[in-house]
Amino acid sequence: MASSSPPTEASVSVPKLLDLTIDNITPNTILINSQSPDARLTYLMSRLVSHLHDFARETRLSTTEWMQAITFLIACGQISNSVRNEFILLSDVLGLSLLVDNIDHPKPPGGTEGSVLGPFHTHDAPVLPNGSSMTSDPEGEPMLAICTVKDLQGNPVKGVKIDIWETDSSGHYDVQHAERDEPSERCVMESDEEGRFWFVGLKPVSYPIPHDGPVGKLLQMLKRHCWRPAHVHFMFSKEGWDQLITALYLRGDPYETSDAVFGVKQSLIIDLEKVDKETAEKYGVKEGIWLLKRDFVLTTQEETEKLKDQLAVEALQKLGLKMKLIDHLPVPDLD
Amino acid sequence: MASSSPPTEASVSVPKLLDLTIDNITPNTILINSQSPDARLTYLMSRLVSHLHDFARETRLSTTEWMQAITFLIACGQISNSVRNEFILLSDVLGLSLLVDNIDHPKPPGGTEGSVLGPFHTHDAPVLPNGSSMTSDPEGEPMLAICTVKDLQGNPVKGVKIDIWETDSSGHYDVQHAERDEPSERCVMESDEEGRFWFVGLKPVSYPIPHDGPVGKLLQMLKRHCWRPAHVHFMFSKEGWDQLITALYLRGDPYETSDAVFGVKQSLIIDLEKVDKETAEKYGVKEGIWLLKRDFVLTTQEETEKLKDQLAVEALQKLGLKMKLIDHLPVPDLD
Structure with missing residues (x-):
């Protein structure tokens, strides 16, 4: 492990990699990974290698267990496709997704809290004008949502692109149906001059996350259930504003305090109301259907940074x- | 995060998962993962979650970086197939494979040291009698290998199954050729009553590990080369004996001290000789071809454990x- 080595374009002295042992492989791997001028990449790789190796040392990881992990990771990659992402699901059930959102998108007091993106956001949702229905499911219970987007000072934020998605009444996202030919229970809206957006969706239902793949098998081995409480996803994007990925959860759901992906925050739990006659007329919906009302508060990119x-x-x-x-x-x- | 919760079959008290933060998500994830009666699984998951979360906290991992990692892992899974394993390759270049082998298969003094399995071992190699040729490559330099398998006391070990594999003269394993229809440069032999096995292969050549996939891109970002020094793989299996996965490396290879997957150990570096007239006649090969001679020393399962x-x-x-x-x-x- 002396430092004599052929010249490289890097600034670190590359170690001689020979006779690596349990004790010296980590610093040597970190050194050989430190030749890039990208300091962030070098730091990420250094911490990754340290943790990976420490994990093996602390557990005395066996070759058999290592091969099981390799097989598991391959299976996660191979079951994934353009509308299924098993690695996001894995990150979700390990608590990593929520942690990263908390780290990267901290919210000052008053800002709407974030929640997990999940594996079911797509990029093909139709852009719909305010007041549209985003559901094609006749079995679901219709729900009018009347929302606003404001800043921390209470001013409306116009022109925000809002991705909205939820399951149908059977607890499946459109992409989970083999015969899906077009998006359903999802849309993209834009807040108006007064920061408002409104649409008709379905009262959300609790549902199991996909459990026919490797992540489902893992949860089963861990004796964990795979349910998420009823919720609707929202993602808010506008140049100059911190992207907000969040969800609203129905109070009283049986999985309110045991979400398989750790997404629930008390500030995101809502009570639905019923649409009264006046509201029904104003928004052109049936009286008595469910009503969701919510004011979202965005923070600027500068405030978040x-x-x-x-x-x-x-x-x-x-x-x-x-x-x-x-x-x-x-x-x-x-x- | 109080401990009131529906009854489960587990012995741990399941936390209320609500309002999880950067500071409390780790212990809560570990708790919910601790319901299985399998103590080893619980320990592995606990250390995995701790390290994964610490990694995110120490690096303040961003959502963008997290998504890049997800995309990378998906790509590793999707490029893998029955004859290509990108996750083994990833484990190899991160030093994990060698570390796990060192931990799980420690060698007492005198035992032949292990090396990395690599992603190119297959299960379809032909069983060949001693003296056979395992190569079909007319371009390579033929090499006679004369080997023995002994125990720590120097007694021959008979009936050991020996998997042997190497690249062809172009530096590719058979499975890397699109038109492969049958195995080549690989075979399975068995040690005879005196612990001997011998075969004709090729003088190994240095070669780049597959770099057309995500792991290759990673090495490029890290300014690392993707070469392995010339070597032949060996895997020894027999009931009651510790499986030995190893390789022999040619002295003087330009990558002898910079193997991309950290596999080289000084005790595994060999000097080739040339076959003399007597040996040529005895083994039915041409005089003057390369000669590899090696005595391997296996340990019993009991000794290793x-x-x-x-x-x-x-x-x-x-x-x-x-x-x-x-x-x-x-x-x-x-x-």
């Missing part, structure tokens, strides 16, 4: 790591 | 972990 930087610095200091931020992401501070 | 247990106990004590061994694998000792 400032908060994110502050929280990162505090957290990294607590961890005893000497870091600097580049593009709001930490890299080791070697100066 | 004893050593493995001892090293595990020492290592876990050093890490400050209170563990007990079940089936030679650690689980937390809660008594």
Whole structure:
């Protein structure tokens, strides 16, 4: 492991990789991975290799277990397709998705909290004008949603693109039906001059996440259920504003406190009302159907980045790591 | 996160999963994953979740980076097939494969050291009698290999199944050729009464690991080369004996000290000789072709398990972990 080596374009001295042992393979792998000028990549790889190797050392991982993990990962990749993402599902059930959202999209007081994206967002949802229905399911219970998008100061935010998606009344997203030929129970809307958007969907139902694949088998081995409480997904995007990925959950759902993917936050639990006569006439819907009312609060990119930087610095200091931020992401501070 | 919850068959009290934060998501995920009676599974999942979450916290992993990782993992799964395993390749270039082999198959003094399995072992190699040729490549330089298998005391071990595989002269395994219709440069032999096996193969050549997939792109981003020094793979299997996965490397290869997958050990580097007239006549090969001579030393399963247990106990004590061994694998000792 001496430092004599052929010249490379890198600035680190590349180790001689020979006779690597349980004790020295980690620093040597990190060194050989440190030749890129991209400090963030180098840092990510360094922490990845450390954790991966520590995991093997702490568990004395066996060759058989390692091969089971390889087989599991292959299966996750192979069951995935353009409308199914088993690795997002895996990240969701391991709590990683929610953690990353919490880290990357912190919310100041008053900002609407985030939740998990999940594996069922698609890019082919139709853009619908306000007031449209996004459902084609005659079995579901219709629900009028009347929402606004505001900033932290209470001003309406217009021109926000809002992706909305939910399951049909059977608890399946459109993409889970083999015969799907067009999107359903999903749409993209835009907030109007007063920050408003409204649409007709379905009262959401609780449903099991896809459990016919490797992630489902894992949950079964872990004796965990695979249910999510009833919810509707929302994603808000507008240049200059922090993208908000969130969901609203129905109060009283049997899985309210045991969501298989850890997405529920108290501030996102809602009570549905019923549409009264006046509202029915105003919005052109039937009286007595379900009514969801919600004001969402977005934060600007600047507000979020400032908060994110502050929280990162505090957290990294607590961890005893000497870091600097580049593009709001930490890299080791070697100066 | 109180402990009131519906009854389950598990012994842990399942937490209320609500309002999970950067700080509390890890213990709660570990708790919900601790309902299986399989203590080893619970321990593996607990360490996996801890490391995964710590990685995200220490790097302040962004949603964009998370999605890049998801996309990378999907691509690794999708490029894999019955003869290509991109996740083994990933494990190899991250140093995990060698580490796991070192942990799970420790060798007492005198035992032949292990090396990486790699992604190119197949299960369809022909069983050939001693003296056979396993190559069909007229371009390669023929090499006679004369080997023995012995135990730590120097006694021959008969009836050992030996998987042998290498690339052709172009540096490709048979499975890397699109038009492959039958195995080549691979075979399975059996050691005879005196522990001997011999065969004709090719003088191995250095070659790049497959770099047309996601792992190749990763190496490129990391400014790492993708070459392996010239080697022949061997895998020894016999009931009651510790499976030995190893390889022999040619001395003086330009990649001898920079193997992309960290497999080289000094004790596995060999010098080839040339076949003399007497040997040529005895083995029915041409005089002057390459000659590889090697005595392999296997350990019994009992010898390896004893050593493995001892090293595990020492290592876990050093890490400050209170563990007990079940089936030679650690689980937390809660008594």
